Amino acid sequence: xxxxxxxxxxxxxxxxxxxxxxxxxxxxxxxxxxxxxxxxxxxxxxxxxxxxxxxxxxxxxxxxxxxxxxxxxxxxxxxxxxxxxxxxxxxxxxxxxxxxxxxxxxxxxxxxxxxxxxxxxxxxxxxxxxxxxxxxxxxxxxxxxxxxxxxxxxxxxxxxxxxxxxxxxxxxxxxxxxxxxxxxxxxxxxxxxxxxxxxxxxxxxxxxxxxxxxxxxxxxxxxxxxxxxxxxxxxxxxxxxxxxxxxxxxxxxxxxxxxxxxxxxxxxxxxxxxxxxxxxxxxxxxxxxxxxxxxxxxxxxxxxxxxxxxxxxxxxxxxxxxxxxxxxxxxxxxxxx
Amino acid sequence: xxxxxxxxxxxxxxxxxxxxxxxxxxxxxxxxxxxxxxxxxxxxxxxxxxxxxxxxxxxxxxxxxxxxxxxxxxxxxxxxxxxxxxxxxxxxxxxxxxxxxxxxxxxxxxxxxxxxxxxxxxxxxxxxxxxxxxxxxxxxxxxxxxxxxxxxxxxxxxxxxxxxxxxxxxxxxxxxxxxxxxxxxxxxxxxxxxxxxxxxxxxxxxxxxxxxxxxxxxxxxxxxxxxxxxxxxxxxxxxxxxxxxxxxxxxxxxxxxxxxxxxxxxxxxxxxxxxxxxxxxxxxxxxxxxxxxxxxxxxxxxxxxxxxxxxxxxxxxxxxxxxxxxxxxxxxxxxxxxxxxxxxxxxxxxxxxxxxxxxxxxxxxxxxxxxxxxxxxxxxxxxxxxxxxxxxxxxxxxxxxxxxxxxxxx
Numbered sequence: 123x124x125x126x127x128x129x130x131x132x133x134x135x136x137x138x139x140x141x142x143x144x145x146x147x148x149x150x151x152x153x154x155x156x157x158x159x160x161x162x163x164x165x166x167x168x169x170x171x172x173x174x175x176x177x178x179x180x181x182x183x184x185x186x187x188x189x190x191x192x193x194x195x196x197x198x199x200x201x202x203x204x205x206x207x208x209x210x211x212x213x214x215x216x217x218x219x220x221x222x223x224x225x226x227x228x229x230x231x232x233x234x235x236x237x238x239x240x241x242x243x244x245x246x247x248x249x250x251x252x253x254x255x256x257x258x259x260x261x262x263x264x265x266x267x268x269x270x271x272x273x274x275x276x277x278x279x280x281x282x283x284x285x286x287x288x289x290x291x292x293x294x295x296x297x298x299x300x301x302x303x304x305x306x307x308x309x310x311x312x313x314x315x316x317x318x319x320x321x322x323x324x325x326x327x328x329x330x331x332x333x334x335x336x337x338x339x340x341x342x343x344x345x346x347x348x349x350x351x352x353x354x355x356x357x358x359x360x361x362x363x364x365x366x367x368x369x370x371x372x373x374x375x376x377x378x379x380x381x382x383x384x385x386x387x388x389x390x391x392x393x394x395x396x397x398x399x400x401x402x403x404x405x406x407x408x409x410x411x412x413x414x415x416x417x418x419x420x421x422x423x424x425x426x427x428x429x430x431x432x433x434x435x436x437x438x439x440x441x442x443x444x445x446x447x448x449x450x451x452x453x454x455x456x457x458x459x
Numbered sequence: 460x461x462x463x464x465x466x467x468x469x470x471x472x473x474x475x476x477x478x479x480x481x482x483x484x485x486x487x488x489x490x491x492x493x494x495x496x497x498x499x500x501x502x503x504x505x506x507x508x509x510x511x512x513x514x515x516x517x518x519x520x521x522x523x524x525x526x527x528x529x530x531x532x533x534x535x536x537x538x539x540x541x542x543x544x545x546x547x548x549x550x551x552x553x554x555x556x557x558x559x560x561x562x563x564x565x566x567x568x569x570x571x572x573x574x575x576x577x578x579x580x581x582x583x584x585x586x587x588x589x590x591x592x593x594x595x596x597x598x599x600x601x602x603x604x605x606x607x608x609x610x611x612x613x614x615x616x617x618x619x620x621x622x623x624x625x626x627x628x629x630x631x632x633x634x635x636x637x638x639x640x641x642x643x644x645x646x647x648x649x650x651x652x653x654x655x656x657x658x659x660x661x662x663x664x665x666x667x668x669x670x671x672x673x674x675x676x677x678x679x680x681x682x683x684x685x686x687x688x689x690x691x692x693x694x695x696x697x698x699x700x701x702x703x704x705x706x707x708x709x710x711x712x713x714x715x716x717x718x719x720x721x722x723x724x725x726x727x728x729x730x731x732x733x734x735x736x737x738x739x740x741x742x743x744x745x746x747x748x749x750x751x752x753x754x755x756x757x758x759x760x761x762x763x764x765x766x767x768x769x770x771x772x773x774x775x776x777x778x779x780x781x782x783x784x785x786x787x788x789x790x791x792x793x794x795x796x797x798x799x800x801x802x803x804x805x806x807x808x809x810x811x812x813x814x815x816x817x818x819x820x821x822x823x824x825x826x827x828x829x830x831x832x833x834x835x836x837x838x839x840x841x842x843x844x845x846x847x848x849x850x851x852x853x854x855x856x857x858x859x860x861x862x863x864x865x866x867x868x869x
Contacts, residue, residue: 147659173659178686178689179685179686179689181681181682181685181686183648183678183679183682184648184651184679184682184683184685184686187645187647187648187649187651187652187679187682187683187686188648188649188651188652188655188686189652190649190652191589191648191649191650191651191652191653191654191655191656191666192652192653192655192656192659193652194587194637194649194652194653195587195652195653195656195657195660196656196660197656197659197660199652211678214642214645214679215645215648215679218640218641218642218645219640219642219645219649222640223638224851224852224853224854225623225851225852226620226623226624226628226630226638226640227620227630227632227638228618228619228620228621228623228630228851229850229851230619230620230630230631230632230638231630231632231637231638232854263852264852264853266853286854287854288853288854332857376853376857376858376859377859379858379859
């Protein structure tokens with residue numbers, strides 16, 4: 123099996139889908155000839171043709187609306203929003219339309235659309251190249267929200283997302299595109315090739331939506347996280363010598379509640395970690411669910427480690443990004459109280 | 460003090476307010492038949508005049524004149540007249556039903572029946588429509604059961620969309636009528652996407668969409684025109700300019716100095732401005748645009764110039780912002796009256812036949828209303844099962860919705 127980074131894995135997923143299903147089309151800004159600003163669609167136009175993978179005008183609402191209309195006419199569009207920070211112009215099309223069409227039509231129409239978008243910080247992206255807007259989508263009835271944390275999952279989840287009959291917001295942690303990142307910005311970044319999850323099979327395989335992965339079994343405390351923070355949490359647990367059970371949620375909606383509850387009932391303690399701002403972030407939903415379902419198993423308040431409630435700053439990247447040190451503090455709060 | 464003038468803010472105002480005598484003498488109504496019909500492969504840049512003129516077929520004597528005359532047979536005309544009358548009778552009936560408290564809300568299309576009905580008749584049955592909420596005539600013209608429309612408004616057990624939407628938000632895949640959304644303008648670029656998929660599949664179907672002139676101020680209007688132009692989408696984009704967006708006159712939408720059809724020019728699309736109360740003109744313009752789309756020549760923007768004769772909705776009182784008799788002064792008249800006059804003028808219709816048809820339609824609508832009400836209304840009778848509230852959010856009901864359904868006890 124070839125070692126793939128996340129970009130290559132996503133590219134391989136799209137290549138597989140385009141090869142196997144003539145209804146799959148891929149489009150977005152700079153996605154076609156150029157192959158995408160992050161190279162995720164590199165070579166796809168050349169291999170599959172102009173009408174299968176093409177460039178669009180700069181108009182996010184138009185891109186998503188086009189995808190909705192095509193979905194209704196039997197295609198399976200995979201559209202790209204260049205940065206999650208620029209998905210807001212399409213918010214009306216996503217929330218009022220894609221998410222509601224099956225419901226409001228009594229099941230008459232549905233939208234098997236996938237919206238891929240790079241998200242997350244840790245790259246000196248400043249305010250509009252770093253955001254983590256997942257909570258804006260998990261709050262919307264009718265949307266599925268998926269976030270991979272490694273190449274193997276990225277390909278399998280993207281294939282599942284495209285084959286799923288519902289609209290999926292597929293958030294790609296751009297910090298993880300080229301290698302796992304544990305938050306130690308002062309150390310050289312390891313390439314994916316040295317990570318076991320870079321073993322990506324050729325051809326079709328799926329990682330099912332709605333299933334979390336226990337990436338580090340442990341007994342002392344449960345960490346609920348996703349995206350880049352999976353790797354940060356791993357580093358934090360190792361460095362602090364804490365026997366944490368780290369769960370990569372992979373799908374935020376629908377959530378794998380069973381895996382979460384089983385773990386928290388076992389450990390009695392829980393830390394929720396995400397890059398997104400704290401208040402009304404997806405972590406609040408996780409805390410509420412754990413509190414509701416595991417109240418009598420909990421031995422300490424559920425802790426949250428998240429981005430501060432500020433716009434994402436440029437110069438203060440590492441004061442803002444919830445790195446290993448802050449996760450360790452969260453773990454200690456959960457263990458010591 | 461520098462030698463400069465002071466700026467002042469301009470807010471467009473409609474020509475008439477309540478109490479004023481409506482005067483539309485400033486509206487230029489070119490004679491019927493004055494515009495020639497270009498070939499469907501005409502270059503958009505050679506068609507600029509059509510965006511500022513007004514395509515009209517029916518003259519003041521009820522004769523069909525000029526190159527745009529679609530030369531329809533008596534059967535098509537009779538069907539057109541009947542569907543317009545049926546739409547109006549249905550609207551009148553449902554308006555009354557709302558006043559009786561049996562439905563929560565209703566939207567009439569009075570005065571605009573030609574736009575929807577003639578468009579539907581000019582298209583093929585499997586062309587896809589992305590309507591706004593005032594295109595009930597399109598659905599009626601395609602023969603969608605009036606009973607299902609009423610049941611949707613009543614949100615009863617037979618409501619095809621299971622009581623989930625406000626009245627008039629119809630949906631029917633089978634009849635090529637995309638689910639109506641309360642969010643204005645979203646359907647315009649979606650229609651472009653549908654059309655592109657049709658082209659991608661080398662299909663022969665085209666898409667058509669309708670929005671009001673007020674909605675043309677939404678960003679989605681721009682996206683639709685731009686994407687349609689870039690990819691040469693087989694779509695007909697329609698702006699129904701009925702002069703009013705609730706209480707705002709068309710000048711607030713940007714229509715004071717330029718026509719809505721003229722928006723097409725910057726996108727290199729043909730823009731046709733059509734007498735929206737002229738069944739034959741609407742039919743001919745839609746036919747032209749559909750033919751152009753089917754020939755892979757791309758999209759057309761049509762502005763249907765008409766007048767919203769009634770309140771915006773049952774929640775609106777137009778006497779608060781415009782003269783009550785403004786419609787009677789409207790220079791383009793009533794689409795039903797004008798087609799009727801034409802059919803009488805060419806000897807295929809009579810006052811007696813018209814009266815008989817009106818009575819027949821009224822009885823038909825009354826009968827269907829009785830049947831629909833016997834199934835249930837908002838005030839009583841059957842409802843969709845409350846447990847279905849949790850279905851169709853996703854293809855499969857996820858665990859959290861199962862839990863909520865249980866908690867709701869339905």
